[in-house]
Amino acid sequence: xxxxxxxxxxxxxxxxxxxxxxxxxxxHSACALVVTLFVLSVFFVALDAQLIGVLQIVVxxxxxxxxxxxxxxxxxxxxxxxxxxxxxxxxxxxxGGLMLAAVLVSQVWWAPGGAGPAVSAxxxxxxEVAQLLFTTYLLPFxxxxxxxxxxxxxxxxxxKKGLQ
Amino acid sequence: MGVEIAIATxxxxxxxxxxxxxxxxxxxxxxxKVSAVIQNRFGANRANIFGGILxxxxxxxxxxxxxxxxxxLKEDIVPAGADKLLHTAxxxxxxxxxxxxxxxxxxxxILTVGGRDINLQGAELNVGLLxxxxxASLGVYGVVLGGWASNSRWSLLGGIRGSAQMISxxxxxxxxxxxxxxxxxxxxxxxxxxxxxxYFLRGWLPAWGILYxxxxxxxxxxxxxxxxxxxxxxxxxxxxxxxxxxxxxxxGAKHLMFMMADFVEVVLVSALVxxxxxxxxxxxxxxxxxxxxxxxxxxxxxxxxxxxxxxxxLLQIGAFAIKLMFFTWFQVMLRWxxxxxxxDQLMRLGWQGLLPLALVNxxxxxxxxxxxAGAS
Numbered sequence: 001x002x003x004x005x006x007x008x009x010x011x012x013x014x015x016x017x018x019x020x021x022x023x024x025x026x027x028h029s030a031c032a033l034v035v036t037l038f039v040l041s042v043f044f045v046a047l048d049a050q051l052i053g054v055l056q057i058v059v060x061x062x063x064x065x066x067x068x069x070x071x072x073x074x075x076x077x078x079x080x081x082x083x084x085x086x087x088x089x090x091x092x093x094x095x096g097g098l099m100l101a102a103v104l105v106s107q108v109w110w111a112p113g114g115a116g117p118a119v120s121a122x123x124x125x126x127x128e129v130a131q132l133l134f135t136t137y138l139l140p141f142x143x144x145x146x147x148x149x150x151x152x153x154x155x156x157x158x159x160k161k162g163l164q
Numbered sequence: 165m166g167v168e169i170a171i172a173t174x175x176x177x178x179x180x181x182x183x184x185x186x187x188x189x190x191x192x193x194x195x196x197k198v199s200a201v202i203q204n205r206f207g208a209n210r211a212n213i214f215g216g217i218l219x220x221x222x223x224x225x226x227x228x229x230x231x232x233x234x235x236x237l238k239e240d241i242v243p244a245g246a247d248k249l250l251h252t253a254x255x256x257x258x259x260x261x262x263x264x265x266x267x268x269x270x271x272x273x274i275l276t277v278g279g280r281d282i283n284l285q286g287a288e289l290n291v292g293l294l295x296x297x298x299x300a301s302l303g304v305y306g307v308v309l310g311g312w313a314s315n316s317r318w319s320l321l322g323g324i325r326g327s328a329q330m331i332s333x334x335x336x337x338x339x340x341x342x343x344x345x346x347x348x349x350x351x352x353x354x355x356x357x358x359x360x361x362x363y364f365l366r367g368w369l370p371a372w373g374i375l376y377x378x379x380x381x382x383x384x385x386x387x388x389x390x391x392x393x394x395x396x397x398x399x400x401x402x403x404x405x406x407x408x409x410x411x412x413x414x415x416g417a418k419h420l421m422f423m424m425a426d427f428v429e430v431v432l433v434s435a436l437v438x439x440x441x442x443x444x445x446x447x448x449x450x451x452x453x454x455x456x457x458x459x460x461x462x463x464x465x466x467x468x469x470x471x472x473x474x475x476x477x478l479l480q481i482g483a484f485a486i487k488l489m490f491f492t493w494f495q496v497m498l499r500w501x502x503x504x505x506x507x508d509q510l511m512r513l514g515w516q517g518l519l520p521l522a523l524v525n526x527x528x529x530x531x532x533x534x535x536x537a538g539a540s
Binding site: 025027028031034038050051054055057058061062063066067069070073074125126 | 247249250289290291294295297298299301302304305308309311312320323324327328331334351
């Protein structure tokens with residue numbers, strides 16, 4: 001990936017991501033989230049992972065954030081009364097973010113140098129990804145679907161409780 | 165490098181030319197004149213260049229020129245309480261994602277010019293079909309944000325209806341395409357179009373996708389019409405209850421962009437139906453390399469008609485454009501023939517009709533493919 005392009009895209013991603021957190025209007029935050037996810041998918045495509053890049057748009061930018069916007073519009077949230085939550089929430093979020101950043105940076109820093117593992121010419125193609133997903137990583141893949149099912153059942157149970 | 169840029173530009177120009185032709189025929193001729201015939205009226209007949217000084221009147225072509233000029237010259241009004249940024253961004257967000265999908269739709273086979281093979285497809289993407297679904301799913305933001313940013317009840321209701329409808333039908337649409345992917349084993353639209361060059365019944369019947377995926381075709385077409393938000397699925401606009409829904413508060417060029425986005429979606433659905441179910445650019449019995457390796461027609465009764473390779477390509481591009489126009493015409497006819505659904509009927513059709521049917525189609529297609537693989 002071209003370093004100049006990378007820096008420009010990274011700057012755009014970070015600006016959009018900060019807008020998500022800092023903008024007082026929820027609808028604008030959601031739109032900034034779409035921009036963040038879209039630029040992330042550009043990174044994936046530039047790194048030869050076209051399938052992951054496109055799936056990123058289909059699932060996150062195209063479906064999940066639309067539902068977020070839908071809820072924001074139905075509740076008619078115009079402006080947040082205060083920009084940040086209670087102090088301990090902000091502290092926990094910042095602390096967690098810093099810890100994640102520390103883990104990632106340390107992993108990259110101490111990673112063995114030299115060329116990475118050789119990849120085939122079809123790297124990132126749907127067939128290649130599906131092959132791995134349905135052979136080597138079948139169990140985690142199926143467990144993820146169970147996790148999603150549990151989340152759905154939990155959401156239904158939580159919303160029904162108030163109605164009874 | 166220079167040559168490649170020139171080739172890419174030429175491909176884009178050809179594709180744009182095809183879309184513009186279909187839009188001009190479908191959007192202006194069908195929507196203005198054919199619809200008038202259906203409703204037993206004259207239709208647009210007032211536009212005239214220079215007030216009739218010219219000896220020849222160009223008929224509907226005048227309307228073709230006058231319509232966009234009228235839109236572009238109108239005053240651009242932003243309502244007082246509107247969110248200015250999003251109000252301006254919404255029409256762009258509605259139109260741009262639909263336009264970029266045409267990059268992966270093939271409009272011809274390989275053309276060999278001066279020893280260079282040119283694949284007649286804007287971008288060769290190994291996830292082409294998913295790319296189209298991804299971009300189409302981004303189109304919903306234009307509707308939602310346009311409805312919200314206008315600060316009007318009609319617009320907001322239209323935007324909410326539109327987002328719920330588009331998300332519901334996107335699922336059935338995506339599932340109906342899984343059958344096609346199972347049959348052709350690829351997501352690249354050019355490979356899908358090329359795979360439809362075979363024949364059934366001793367070479368008489370072209371083996372187009374609709375013969376493999378008839379249920380998938382019906383589901384895709386219905387979901388596609390719903391995605392383009394036109395009658396019978398035009399609840400986000402429904403002029404008799406919501407003025408004009410999510411774009412009530414738009415005027416001038418922005419209004420034109422919303423209308424264009426809907427119509428380009430119609431052309432996109434036609435292009436996908438053509439490519440996935442009706443052979444794409446394939447002309448029956450016409451092959452670039454036939455039985456003897458000669459380009460031209462090879463009829464099932466044994467006759468052959470050799471044609472220059474360039475003419476074969478031109479015929480293929482023409483066939484693609486004609487098929488595109490046919491399905492555009494079909495969707496315009498649907499619009500002027502059917503009444504509008506009620507909202508609960510719309511949701512029931514999407515979730516209880518199309519979605520289970522699409523799932524059954526996927527299961528059946530997979531079973532048949534496994535059975536055939538086991539038999540051979």
